[in-house]
Amino acid sequence: MLIVYEHPLSPYAQKVKISLREKGIEFETRLPAGIGTGSTPDDFMTGNPRGEVPFLRDGDAAIFDSTIILEYIEDKWPTPPMLPKAPLDRARVRLIEDVMDCHYEPINWGLGELNNFKRATGELKDRIMTRAGEQIAGLHAWLERELGDRDWFNGDSFGWGDLSVVPYINGSAGSGFTPPKGSKLEAWHKRAMGRSSVSTSAQEAVDSISGMQDVSGAVEAGLFKREYRDHRLEWMIKSGGLDVVLKGLEKDNIRFTPDFS
CATH class of the missing domain: 3.40.30.10 (Glutaredoxin)
Known part of the structure; x- marks a missing residue:
């Protein structure tokens, strides 16, 4: 299996x-x-x-x-293919995946640090949240251009480009940052959520939140350490959360990628 x-x-x-x-x-x-x-x-x-x-x-x-x-x-398992046929189209959807993984993911991760793990409150949280909203709006605009007149990021059919985008759109939507009303991105998101592969994975994510009520307490007690690696660390610092990182280091409730052995 x-x-x-x-x-x-x-x-x-x-x-x-x-x-x-x-x-x-x-x-x-x-x-x-x-x-x-x-x-x-x-x-x-x-x-x-x-x-x-x-x-x-x-x-x-x-x-x-x-x-x-x-x-x-x-x-x-090449059938059905998730990658387009043309080399340029394959490169295009791989680039979309890279942007999502390296630029969108740390924003959603950072929103989780603020809203679920209570890393910052008050004015500091508001300032970082504002920056996150601005960054997500920029990514949504970029995605709108990448989608263009296509039904799918992959082209004629759902594929690699689409499965690389939809988890991140769902993640930021959970924090109130949804695609602009009436946009092509919003219409695409509705089509994507109509697929059982997507809706099942999204529902599993929603269901998992029910067991996370006291995660902030576990972090404060040092029982749970979020991984601050590469793009996540960069995002938190550049978005105004240097104090978040310093406090996490002081309390020893953040971690980094382990050394190979």
């Missing part, structure tokens, strides 16, 4: 699940024990030195990084 180690809120994991569901591939999901603490069991860390979700096990194969996993899925 194909096993996807994940957390339903992870947009990276959602990409993988949407692709598998579009292809009709059966898989099992597992939530790693101790996820978010920086200490997880060997069955999750073996073959997964970054200790991040998603992580795919296919028999003896162990594959980490959502983009590499998507490429593996596409290579092993």
Whole structure:
């Protein structure tokens, strides 16, 4: 059985699940024990030195990084294809994925730091939230241009470009930042949510929130450490949250990618 180690809120994991569901591939999901603490069991860390979700096990194969996993899925189960045929179109949707993963993801992640993990309050929170809203509006404008007159980011049919965008649109919508009313992006989002692969993954994310009522208390107690890596750290600092990072370091309730060993 194909096993996807994940957390339903992870947009990276959602990409993988949407692709598998579009292809009709059966898989099992597992939530790693101790996820978010920086200490997880060997069955999750073996073959997964970054200790991040998603992580795919296919028999003896162990594959980490959502983009590499998507490429593996596409290579092993090419029908229906998630990538367009033309080289330029394939490059275009891969660029869209990269922008989503590196520029949109840290904004949604940062909103979670503020709203769920209570990293900042009052004026500081308001200032960072304002910057997040401005950044999301810019990304929505960019996505509107990338979509153009297409029905799908992939072109004529749903695919790689679309599954790379929809988890992030859903993530910011949960914080009140939705696509502009009447925009092509809004119409695309409604079409995407009409697909069972997307709606199922989105509902799993919503359902997972019910068990997160006291996550801020766990963070404050040092029992739960959010991973501040690369683009997330950059986003928090450039958006006015340097004090958030410094306090997290002082309280030892943030973490970074583990060293390889």
